[in-house]
Amino acid sequence: MAYKIVTSQCTACSACEPECPNNAIREKDGTFIIKPEKCTECIGYFDEPQCVAVCPVDDTCIIDGAYPRYQAA
Amino acid sequence: MQQEVSIDSIKKSGSSMEDVMQQMAEHKGCGTSGGSGKASCGSSGGQGDLAPDIWEKVKNHPCYSEEAHHHYARMHVAVAPACNIQCNYCNRKYDCANESRPGVVSEKLTPEVAAKKVLAVASTIPQMTVLGIAGPGDSLANPAKTFKTFELISQVAPDIKLCLSTNGLALPDYVQEIKKYNVDHVTVTINMVDPEVGAKIYPWIFYKNKRYTGVEAARILHERQMLGLEMLTAEKILVKVNSVMIPGINDAHLVEVNKAVKSRGAFLHNIMPLISAPEHGTVFGLNGQRGPTAQELKALQDSCEGEMNMMRHCRQCRADAVGLLGEDRSSEFTTDKIMEMDVSYDLEGRKKYQEVVEAERQKESEAKHAELAELGNEFADVQVLVAIATKGSGRINEHFGHAKEFQIFELSTQSAKFVGHRRVDLYCQGGYGDEDSLATVIRAINDCHAVFVAKIGGCPKADLKNAGIEAVDEYANEFIEQSALRWFKDYLGKIKQGEIVHEARGDAQIRQGAYTPESAAA
Numbered sequence: 100m101a102y103k104i105v106t107s108q109c110t111a112c113s114a115c116e117p118e119c120p121n122n123a124i125r126e127k128d129g130t131f132i133i134k135p136e137k138c139t140e141c142i143g144y145f146d147e148p149q150c151v152a153v154c155p156v157d158d159t160c161i162i163d164g165a166y167p168r169y170q171a172a
Numbered sequence: 173m174q175q176e177v178s179i180d181s182i183k184k185s186g187s188s189m190e191d192v193m194q195q196m197a198e199h200k201g202c203g204t205s206g207g208s209g210k211a212s213c214g215s216s217g218g219q220g221d222l223a224p225d226i227w228e229k230v231k232n233h234p235c236y237s238e239e240a241h242h243h244y245a246r247m248h249v250a251v252a253p254a255c256n257i258q259c260n261y262c263n264r265k266y267d268c269a270n271e272s273r274p275g276v277v278s279e280k281l282t283p284e285v286a287a288k289k290v291l292a293v294a295s296t297i298p299q300m301t302v303l304g305i306a307g308p309g310d311s312l313a314n315p316a317k318t319f320k321t322f323e324l325i326s327q328v329a330p331d332i333k334l335c336l337s338t339n340g341l342a343l344p345d346y347v348q349e350i351k352k353y354n355v356d357h358v359t360v361t362i363n364m365v366d367p368e369v370g371a372k373i374y375p376w377i378f379y380k381n382k383r384y385t386g387v388e389a390a391r392i393l394h395e396r397q398m399l400g401l402e403m404l405t406a407e408k409i410l411v412k413v414n415s416v417m418i419p420g421i422n423d424a425h426l427v428e429v430n431k432a433v434k435s436r437g438a439f440l441h442n443i444m445p446l447i448s449a450p451e452h453g454t455v456f457g458l459n460g461q462r463g464p465t466a467q468e469l470k471a472l473q474d475s476c477e478g479e480m481n482m483m484r485h486c487r488q489c490r491a492d493a494v495g496l497l498g499e500d501r502s503s504e505f506t507t508d509k510i511m512e513m514d515v516s517y518d519l520e521g522r523k524k525y526q527e528v529v530e531a532e533r534q535k536e537s538e539a540k541h542a543e544l545a546e547l548g549n550e551f552a553d554v555q556v557l558v559a560i561a562t563k564g565s566g567r568i569n570e571h572f573g574h575a576k577e578f579q580i581f582e583l584s585t586q587s588a589k590f591v592g593h594r595r596v597d598l599y600c601q602g603g604y605g606d607e608d609s610l611a612t613v614i615r616a617i618n619d620c621h622a623v624f625v626a627k628i629g630g631c632p633k634a635d636l637k638n639a640g641i642e643a644v645d646e647y648a649n650e651f652i653e654q655s656a657l658r659w660f661k662d663y664l665g666k667i668k669q670g671e672i673v674h675e676a677r678g679d680a681q682i683r684q685g686a687y688t689p690e691s692a693a694a
């Protein structure tokens with residue numbers, strides 16, 4: 100599984116982008132998106148998902164149910 | 173003669189922008205010292221405990237010197253969208269409320285476009301001498317963009333002073349970078365020195381890869397702010413502190429903050445009113461937290477004044493050059509046009525302009541001191557406030573009906589000092605929808621005895637008179653302080669002859685709501 104960004108809520112502040120340990124976040128068409136195949140839910144890096152922790156809008160970086168939970172190698 | 177002509181034409185071209193520029197701190201004879209343990213304010217007029225090199229920077233600074241601040245301007249570029257904390261007076265859809273007017277959205281720029289914009293504006297408008305990065309988020313939560321912008325500008329325009337504003341959380345990590353780019357001054361927003369108070373202002377911070385909440389978050393923020401402040405003063409970088417006055421939460425506490433930041437070497441402390449309305453969508457806006465009245469704000473500023481120089485003319489301006497340039501000029505500097513512009517930076521021309529300004533400002537200062545010398549000491553305890561309609565340049569040069577704000581001066585036989593701005597540009601929003609504009613103006617300057625204007629119609633003049641405010645239009649285009657003191661001399665004369673009795677006036681309202689292009693045009 101991975102995190103995704105709720106586009107309608109994203110303020111495009113860019114705070115999440117540099118915090119991601121996997122470089123999974125980038126800007127696209129004036130908003131930010133997470134590449135699901137790169138996102139590890141921060142497992143192996145930090146105790147909490149960095150995008151969630153830094154995002155100023157609650158419930159904007161959320162679990163994307165379309166993918167299975169990330170399994171640490 | 174030649175010089176007279178040139179400064180007038182420059183002023184004309186600059187006037188449209190000056191009324192929206194943030195004119196920063198004033199220098200007051202006593203307070204700039206920030207000196208603790210010194211005799212009372214107003215006696216020494218010297219550098220106090222400030223290191224001589226800091227004093228050198230402050231005393232003639234375009235942002236911080238009383239006479240200079242009328243003539244120079246700064247602009248902000250919005251290159252820093254991210255933030256690392258949350259403030260209850262901020263809605264992150266808008267620009268950082270610490271340095272901007274709430275509810276403003278500025279165009280986000282890349283460092284390259286921002287640098288080009290600064291150079292384009294500076295070569296067109298020689299008054300632009302200071303470049304600030306204050307948002308729309310926190311400058312130091314976006315270190316790469318902030319310092320890249322500084323680097324690009326300092327290469328082409330070494331005469332432009334650089335400044336930045338920050339909430340302080342990341343500050344200790346970047347003091348060396350700040351020094352490297354020769355940043356002229358840093359503004360830190362400090363609303364508390366007690367984490368219990370802080371917990372009511374900051375719901376969370378993001379620090380070292382973790383989100384902290386509550387008192388713990390406020391404690392970390394507080395410790396980082398104090399450390400950053402100490403490190404900057406140790407490097408002899410000017411530090412100004414901003415505080416937002418939130419009645420019932422940190423109003424009384426700000427006296428403690430004042431002591432704490434003064435003892436750590438901040439040279440200036442600026443207390444700004446909380447501006448909060450439900451339509452901003454902030455926590456404070458939504459839970460009905462009110463801002464202070466003009467009198468509450470002034471009382472707090474006065475109670476800190478003996479301690480340290482207070483800055484009173486922060487207008488919580490918006491943090492981008494569009495606002496700075498006013499409606500008419502911003503269209504000249506859209507990103508598209510800037511990218512097409514062939515900017516040649518005229519360092520020599522700018523220097524010449526600034527020399528002319530220096531001469532003018534010398535004249536202004538002498539006129540004021542000559543006027544003060546005539547006042548004598550008989551009425552040393554009489555103090556009045558007056559409101560001034562001005563477009564800038566230190567003169568009374570705005571029509572009453574066109575004024576979007578008034579500058580407030582406090583007059584006494586010892587001084588004429590600037591004590592704040594009152595904005596009146598938004599009377600159709602913020603809850604007074606049914607009133608006409610005149611009632612709003614009266615509400616905003618109700619604590620003043622007189623209002624000085626370049627021109628005013630008969631009707632408003634009579635209505636002001638009924639409200640107890642004298643409209644004075646015989647000093648059109650004259651220097652503000654000199655004219656106000658002349659009027660004050662008359663006023664004292666009338667008291668002496670028993671024509672009038674001096675009475676204190678009531679409180680005034682600090683206008684809530686955001687400054688936006690739409691509201692300005694309304």
Ligand code: SF4
Binds near residue numbers: 122123133148150151
């Ligand atoms: S959860 Fe972690 S890895 Fe996934 S996008 Fe957010 S910051 Fe990157």
Ligand code: SF4
Binds near residue numbers: 111113131150153155
């Ligand atoms: S931190 Fe949140 S609001 Fe900011 S860009 Fe990332 S997802 Fe959008």
Ligand code: SF4
Binds near residue numbers: 255270
């Ligand atoms: S520091 Fe500025 S941008 Fe960040 S939350 Fe506070 S007011 Fe908003």
